[in-house]
Amino acid sequence: MSGIDTKGKRLFIARHGETIFNLAGRLQGDHVHTPLTRTGFAQADEMGKALARHLANERLELDLIASNTDRALQTLSVIAEHVGADWHQARSDERLREIDMGEWGGAWYRDLAGQLEIDEAERLFVTVAPGGEDYRAIARRLEHWLAEQEFVRDAVLISHGMTSRVLRGLLVGADPHPRFDAPIAEGLPQGSIVQIRDGVEEVIHLGGGEGEKA
Secondary structure, eight states: OOOOOOTTOOEEEEEOOOBHHHHHTBOOTTOSOOOBOHHHHHHHHHHHHHHHHHHTTOOOOOEEEEESSHHHHHHHHHHHHHHTOOGGGOEEEGGGSOOOOGGGTTOBGGGGTTTOOEETTTTEEOSOOTTOOOHHHHHHHHHHHHHTOOOOSOEEEEEOHHHHHHHHHHHHTOOBOTTTSSBOOOOOOTTOEEEEETTEEEEEEOOOSOOOOO
16 A cells, blocks of 8 residues: 655644553543543653654644544643644544444453453454444544545644554555554554654654553
8 A cells, every 4th residue: 555645744643641541441442531640641741842852943833633532632732832833723523533442432451351352462452342343444434534634734633542553554555454454553652653744654752651552
């Protein structure tokens, strides 16, 4: 697959910081109201500092884009402050939400032992939750979202662990994963931020948090 032409514009992509569900070991899925922990705010702060350093003295207007969840919008607000962008101009879209875990949304991981299979090496869900999504479904909704984008300015985009990996996979033109039949980029620790421009990805900041947890 070939990467997506962003017309020379840069997309700075990150997942949200740690949340109360991450800390407690609960599946968030597409839950809207799961706020950041102190660690989550610190991760957002580090990503904001890293992006500000990366942009240095560039004078530019940035589009601000996020999933319509508290955790994504909170993370975006901290990063926006660091780069001097107006959070009130942010656009949110439910198609950028995390994988829908259906009947398992909000469940404790420990209670799903023997039901939820996770590929620990790749940090990907193998089992599709009852009433939930698989990675192909995430790719379809992201393809619809991408088809609407005009890429007129550089943008900061905050999404989620699994969803951002599929989004990055689509943007760089990754081949479909042999097991999940969807383009899935490599997982990065929580608190990481990347730049993608015209199909080429560059890691701006590698966080120190855990791997993906939906």
